[in-house]
Amino acid sequence: MKPLIIGTRGSKLARTQTQWVADQLKKSHARLNVEIKVIQTAGDRDQTAPLAAIGGKGLFTQELDQQLIDGEIDCAVHSMKDLPTELPEGIAILAVPKREQPHDALISRENVRFLELPPGAIVGTGSIRRLAQLLRIRGDLKYEDIRGNVDTRIKKLAQGLYDAVILAAAGLRRLGMDDQITELFAPNVVLPAVGQGALAVTGRQDDQTTRTLVRAITHLNTRRAVLAERALLSELGGGCHVPIAAHGQVTGRQIHLEGLVVAPDGKTSVRDRITGPAKDAKALGTQLGQRLLQLGAGPILEALHEP
Numbered sequence: 001m002k003p004l005i006i007g008t009r010g011s012k013l014a015r016t017q018t019q020w021v022a023d024q025l026k027k028s029h030a031r032l033n034v035e036i037k038v039i040q041t042a043g044d045r046d047q048t049a050p051l052a053a054i055g056g057k058g059l060f061t062q063e064l065d066q067q068l069i070d071g072e073i074d075c076a077v078h079s080m081k082d083l084p085t086e087l088p089e090g091i092a093i094l095a096v097p098k099r100e101q102p103h104d105a106l107i108s109r110e111n112v113r114f115l116e117l118p119p120g121a122i123v124g125t126g127s128i129r130r131l132a133q134l135l136r137i138r139g140d141l142k143y144e145d146i147r148g149n150v151d152t153r154i155k156k157l158a159q160g161l162y163d164a165v166i167l168a169a170a171g172l173r174r175l176g177m178d179d180q181i182t183e184l185f186a187p188n189v190v191l192p193a194v195g196q197g198a199l200a201v202t203g204r205q206d207d208q209t210t211r212t213l214v215r216a217i218t219h220l221n222t223r224r225a226v227l228a229e230r231a232l233l234s235e236l237g238g239g240c241h242v243p244i245a246a247h248g249q250v251t252g253r254q255i256h257l258e259g260l261v262v263a264p265d266g267k268t269s270v271r272d273r274i275t276g277p278a279k280d281a282k283a284l285g286t287q288l289g290q291r292l293l294q295l296g297a298g299p300i301l302e303a304l305h306e307p
Helices: 012-028 062-069 128-137 150-158 169-174 208-217 220-236 278-304
Strands: 004-008 034-038 075-079 091-095 104-108 122-124 142-144 164-168 183-185 199-204 244-251 254-262 269-277
Touching (some): 004 012, 004 062, 012 034, 012 150, 012 169, 012 199, 012 208, 062 075, 062 091, 091 208, 104 150, 104 169, 122 150, 128 142, 128 254, 150 164, 164 169, 220 254, 220 278, 254 278, 269 278
Parallel strands (some): 004 034, 004 075, 122 142
Antiparallel strands (some): 091 199, 104 164, 104 183, 254 269
16 A cells, blocks of 8 residues: 655644654555645745735645645645635545643733733734734733744743733643643633634645545544634635634534634624534635624624735
8 A cells, every 4th residue: 555645834833733643544444545745835934924914815734735736745734723714626625533621711921811911921822813812801911923933932921921821722732731721711712713723734626546545534523613614704804814713512413503703802793603503614614604794793794804
């Protein structure tokens, strides 16, 4: 059997996640030989500009998509929250493994919880979604943009450039750094990004061999939850770097989905939830997106594109 070539970004987290996927695949297919190919993306090359400024679709995925199309790799592993809602023609999500913790996490230099940070404390975050929600709780703090991989951000914290940083708990857990977490934000405080904590294995839509191989590691409830969240995002016309949040949970045969659209300054927001059959996850996500628009999400999103 020829080796399965998996593409990944070069960060420590991306390589760790891809190695985990490779290990899961080898557990499912005893004779499978896996090779990992590291590919640099536009988001990796520019480590200084704010994500929203260099954003656009496929900031962390375009180069891997091209390698798939060219047949240089068989599949690629992404953090689900980095995937555009519309994938390039011929590319599809082939597998969605079990989700890690979706929450956002605070790491502070003095192990001080968010509500106990002194006024004027500097908090680093590279996410408009996080910033907008945090402003509603603590408008007295100073929020500054932060870029770089997990290690780099924590190093900047240790150097005293920030008093605290906000990161995805999933990445910290996958890197074995969850002991550094000061506090987890409950979804009712900071609603996660669409797909946060989940991984996506993408591949060529017509590659049935790879599809069959990787399907073995799909986790149905995670796939349905993410499908609902991405349908909501698609209905709102949002990308990875806009202040839209969603969290889907499957309990038994039901899915519970909550969605939020919030202005960057945190002053205006629209929030709603929906529950229905898990098998109808995509339709429910679309329905909730429509409801958010009816409740006033449109003007918030339109304001983001004003000069």
